[in-house]
Amino acid sequence: MKALHNLVEKVKPNFEKGGKLEKLNRTFEAFETFLFVPGNVTKKGSHIRDAMDMKRTMFHVVIAMIPVMLFGMWNVGYQHYLAIGQEVAFLDQFVYGLIRVLPLIVVSYASGLAIEFLFATIRDHEVNEGFLVSGLLIPLVIPVTTPLWMVAVATIFAVIIGKEVFGGTGMNILNPALLARAFLFFAYPSYLSGEVWIDTTLQEGQQLVDGFSGATALAVLAAGELQYLPSAFEMFVGTIPGSIGETSTVAVLIGAVILVATGVGSLRIMLSVVAGGLFMGGLFNLFAVNDFMAIPPYYHLIMGGFAFGTVYMATDPVSASQTGTGKYIYGFLIGVITILIRVVNPAYPEGMMLAILFMNVFAPLIDHYVVAANIKRRMNRLKKAEVTIQK
Amino acid sequence: MSKVIKIRRGLNIPLAGEAEKILQTPPLSAEYAIRPPVFHGLTPKMLVEEGTPVKVGTPLFYDKYNEDVLFTSPVSGTYTQLVRGAKRRILEVRIKPDGRNEHIDFGVESAGSISREQIVSKLLKSGLWPAIRQRPYSVIADPKIKPRDIFISAFKTTPLAPDMDFVVNGREAFFQSGLDVLGRLTDGDVYLSTQTGETMSKAFTEAKGVRLHAFKGPHPAGNVGIQIHHIKPVNKGEVVWYLDVQDVITIGILFEKGIYDARKVVVLNGPEILNPRYYKIINGAQLSSFTDNNIKEEAGVNLRIISGDVLSGEQIERDGFIGFYDDQVAVIPEGDKPELFGWLIPNTDKFSVSRTFFSFLMPGRKYRHNTNIRSGERPFVITGLYEKVLPMDIMPMQLIKSIMINDIDMMEKLGIYEVAPEDFALCEYVCPSKIEMQTILREGLDTMKKEFA
Numbered sequence: 102m103k104a105l106h107n108l109v110e111k112v113k114p115n116f117e118k119g120g121k122l123e124k125l126n127r128t129f130e131a132f133e134t135f136l137f138v139p140g141n142v143t144k145k146g147s148h149i150r151d152a153m154d155m156k157r158t159m160f161h162v163v164i165a166m167i168p169v170m171l172f173g174m175w176n177v178g179y180q181h182y183l184a185i186g187q188e189v190a191f192l193d194q195f196v197y198g199l200i201r202v203l204p205l206i207v208v209s210y211a212s213g214l215a216i217e218f219l220f221a222t223i224r225d226h227e228v229n230e231g232f233l234v235s236g237l238l239i240p241l242v243i244p245v246t247t248p249l250w251m252v253a254v255a256t257i258f259a260v261i262i263g264k265e266v267f268g269g270t271g272m273n274i275l276n277p278a279l280l281a282r283a284f285l286f287f288a289y290p291s292y293l294s295g296e297v298w299i300d301t302t303l304q305e306g307q308q309l310v311d312g313f314s315g316a317t318a319l320a321v322l323a324a325g326e327l328q329y330l331p332s333a334f335e336m337f338v339g340t341i342p343g344s345i346g347e348t349s350t351v352a353v354l355i356g357a358v359i360l361v362a363t364g365v366g367s368l369r370i371m372l373s374v375v376a377g378g379l380f381m382g383g384l385f386n387l388f389a390v391n392d393f394m395a396i397p398p399y400y401h402l403i404m405g406g407f408a409f410g411t412v413y414m415a416t417d418p419v420s421a422s423q424t425g426t427g428k429y430i431y432g433f434l435i436g437v438i439t440i441l442i443r444v445v446n447p448a449y450p451e452g453m454m455l456a457i458l459f460m461n462v463f464a465p466l467i468d469h470y471v472v473a474a475n476i477k478r479r480m481n482r483l484k485k486a487e488v489t490i491q492k
Numbered sequence: 493m494s495k496v497i498k499i500r501r502g503l504n505i506p507l508a509g510e511a512e513k514i515l516q517t518p519p520l521s522a523e524y525a526i527r528p529p530v531f532h533g534l535t536p537k538m539l540v541e542e543g544t545p546v547k548v549g550t551p552l553f554y555d556k557y558n559e560d561v562l563f564t565s566p567v568s569g570t571y572t573q574l575v576r577g578a579k580r581r582i583l584e585v586r587i588k589p590d591g592r593n594e595h596i597d598f599g600v601e602s603a604g605s606i607s608r609e610q611i612v613s614k615l616l617k618s619g620l621w622p623a624i625r626q627r628p629y630s631v632i633a634d635p636k637i638k639p640r641d642i643f644i645s646a647f648k649t650t651p652l653a654p655d656m657d658f659v660v661n662g663r664e665a666f667f668q669s670g671l672d673v674l675g676r677l678t679d680g681d682v683y684l685s686t687q688t689g690e691t692m693s694k695a696f697t698e699a700k701g702v703r704l705h706a707f708k709g710p711h712p713a714g715n716v717g718i719q720i721h722h723i724k725p726v727n728k729g730e731v732v733w734y735l736d737v738q739d740v741i742t743i744g745i746l747f748e749k750g751i752y753d754a755r756k757v758v759v760l761n762g763p764e765i766l767n768p769r770y771y772k773i774i775n776g777a778q779l780s781s782f783t784d785n786n787i788k789e790e791a792g793v794n795l796r797i798i799s800g801d802v803l804s805g806e807q808i809e810r811d812g813f814i815g816f817y818d819d820q821v822a823v824i825p826e827g828d829k830p831e832l833f834g835w836l837i838p839n840t841d842k843f844s845v846s847r848t849f850f851s852f853l854m855p856g857r858k859y860r861h862n863t864n865i866r867s868g869e870r871p872f873v874i875t876g877l878y879e880k881v882l883p884m885d886i887m888p889m890q891l892i893k894s895i896m897i898n899d900i901d902m903m904e905k906l907g908i909y910e911v912a913p914e915d916f917a918l919c920e921y922v923c924p925s926k927i928e929m930q931t932i933l934r935e936g937l938d939t940m941k942k943e944f945a
Contacts, residue, residue: 105832106830106832134867134868136832136833137830137831137832137833137834138830138831138833138834138835138864138866138867139830140827140828140829140830140831140864141828141864141865141868142796142826142827142828142862142863142864142865143863143864143865145928145930145931146804146913146917146920146928146929146930146931147802147803147804147917147920147921147930148796148798148802148803148805148807148824148863149505149507149651149802149803149824149861149862149863149921150863150864150865150866150920150921150923150926151843151844151845151846151866151921151922151923151924152839152842152843152844152849152851152866153844153845153846153848153849153866153922153924154835154866154867154924154926155867155870155873155924155925156835156836156867157835157836157846157848157924158846158848158873158874158924160835160836161848227868227869227870229870229871230870231873268871269871270870270871270873271870271871271872271873271925272871362847363846363847363848364845364846364847364848365846365848367875367876369876418873418874418875418876419873421875423875423876423889423890424875424887424890425876425879428876472887472890472906475885475886475887475906476905476906478885479727479885479905479906479907480905482725482727483727483728486727486730
């Protein structure tokens with residue numbers, strides 16, 4: 102440790118003001134603080150500070166995503182070999198997925214972090230840790246077949262338009278990772294719907310099995326082909342086609358436990374989203390006129406991106422509602438709107454992404470009314486006090 | 493019987509180095525000092541020349557914007573030196589004691605026999621007035637205003653706070669006399685708050701002429717601001733006063749004996765103290781007079797000495813002087829060593845409210861907390877955390893943001909009159925973005941004060 106620290110201290114002057122690489126000061130700082138928690142001490146205010154910081158917070162979200170990522174990698178391989186009708190060992194399935202998914206993750210991180218470092222340098226602030234999470238979220242919410250250049254373009258768009266124009270991490274209105282997905286969805290719709298969920302690159306001598314469809318559960322339902330719907334168990338475990346990280350409710354639940362146990366993710370939001378989803382699903386059941394409306398409400402929780410969005414996307418503290426009461430409303434409405442879009446709107450089989458983005462926009466409004474209620478309590482108290490004085 | 497108010501939100505920070513209940517009287521300090529910057533917003537104007545002999549209670553300076561408020565010498569001796577800082581700001585008014593302990597006689601009077609005006613003028617003349625502070629703004633009380641109520645907290649919950657039962661021991665009668673005086677200063681009530689199950693001293697539990705409330709719960713339940721909020725919150729246009737238990741005692745002595753007795757009990761503690769204990773000193777004493785030979789000297793460990801508690805106190809040098817309002821000196825290690833992957837490694841010797849460290853598995857453990865800030869400052873990201881340590885119907889993040897954008901109307905609406913920086917100390921402590929919330933809040937209070945001056 103001492104040697105490493107000496108090395109850092111030795112090259113440091115190059116990056117400081119007047120040094121040869123002065124422009125890369127912020128980049129150097131980011132790597133330095135990544136290696137070492139700096140020996141900076143409190144100057145004002147509280148002399149002691151909680152050991153928790155932004156890096157550790159974000160890192161725990163990344164940890165919580167690892168089960169989903171690993172399952173996603175395996176499922177990519179599993180679905181691939183299923184489509185071509187080959188039976189291979191578990192490890193082969195995983196390695197195939199790893200080879201396919203890793204480039205997406207690398208491209209996402211590389212392009213996003215490049216922009217983050219650039220803006221940190223231009224605006225002269227420390228590099229924020231927020232992208233550590235977004236960088237892994239983006240590859241997990243897209244189909245494995247998405248071209249790498251598209252991932253790069255979407256990531257850059259999301260970081261600049263979704264975050265940096267507002268002032269960087271903490272100031273954004275929309276969830277950057279979802280914005281990247283929305284960008285792809287609307288800019289390149291043919292790459293984000295239809296038969297894109299399974300990697301069907303064939304090598305010589307390989308062919309797709311008969312009757313291969315590759316449609317997601319939601320697409321099957323939207324098409325009214327109930328007979329092709331995977332079983333609830335399959336959907337819960339996640340051995341179904343879909344975006345890389347979204348398929349397994351089990352893996353997402355493991356992540357949820359990590360987020361809630363460490364106190365990083367908001368249980369309040371997660372539960373409200375689920376409540377909203379079940380409520381709306383139940384409501385449709387009552388007035389069911391087609392198969393989609395009639396499916397058991399809990400099916401909605403295990404299909405598509407509902408679980409993933411609930412745990413990793415809706416809980417983003419910056420774009421979510423920031424008040425306690427607001428979080429209940431925000432989460433509940435996400436659940437309701439998701440199911441509404443899924444069942445009622447024929448153009449979009451999946452509603453999670455749009456529901457969260459929509460509620461991201463409305464979160465400040467919800468907060469406004471929650472704050473207004475707090476202010477009103479204070480005003481009423483003041484009025485009461487004035488009345489007493491006059492008496 | 494008093495009413496119990498349960499505080500559910502908050503946090504007791506487990507800091508090592510709790511003091512034994514032993515009271516010592518250290519020898520007279522080489523020098524004493526009053527430090528005007530301790531009184532927020534004060535512009536001092538000197539009344540005496542360097543080299544003047546002073547008695548206990550001789551006025552040294554006054555408040556330029558409130559000329560009645562005098563600051564008097566805590567010891568008899570010679571006013572030797574005026575220490576100035578940048579822009580000629582007065583930092584310290586130093587007095588060399590002569591050990592003769594000569595007092596100015598302010599006259600023995602019972603609070604019941606003289607008018608409110610006479611009481612106020614006596615407090616002002618003796619230099620005791622600055623002990624009375626007010627909300628809003630958390631500054632020295634304005635003697636021209638009659639407060640709605642007066643609040644006193646009979647317990648402290650800050651990390652390693654002195655035990656007020658122990659502090660008041662032997663001076664119970666003076667405390668009661670002080671309360672009687674305060675009762676004359678307001679048309680409202682004097683409120684005294686105790687801690688359920690902890691406060692035992694009859695000086696508090698059987699205090700007369702006050703309205704008693706018992707509180708139960710973690711820090712900041714002992715903060716007078718939290719208590720005011722739960723008993724009778726400060727509305728716009730209202731002013732309440734508050735003071736510490738020992739200042740009430742000093743007021744009691746002033747009326748019983750006619751003198752300014754600047755002696756007070758302070759606790760010296762923290763993880764870097766060899767024998768943490770209590771000392772009876774004279775206010776303004778040099779720290780070295782009672783910390784010498786009691787601080788751990790470890791090679792390579794720099795120390796931070798704090799007058800006050802570790803959350804809101806003030807960093808001072810070893811030969812510095814204790815703050816006027818402080819009854820604690822805490823010594824903790826500096827955290828000036830970089831730590832390889834410190835943000836990443838699971839670690840058992842760090843305390844955190846978040847459950848990303850293992851501290852939550854070891855509830856009884858005490859920590860040798862250092863001053864490392866852990867990270868650079870970030871914008872607000874995490875929500876819902878601050879509310880967990882601020883037991884008030886106040887939205888901390890929204891209030892701080894309104895101060896950041898200088899929105900006076902919003903600050904008022906969000907309740908800035910009810911809070912003081914110390915109430916936000918825990919918010920600042922837990923903040924993963926490392927935002928200086930106490931400093932920001934103080935700026936907000938200054939803005940409001942100026943706006944309505």
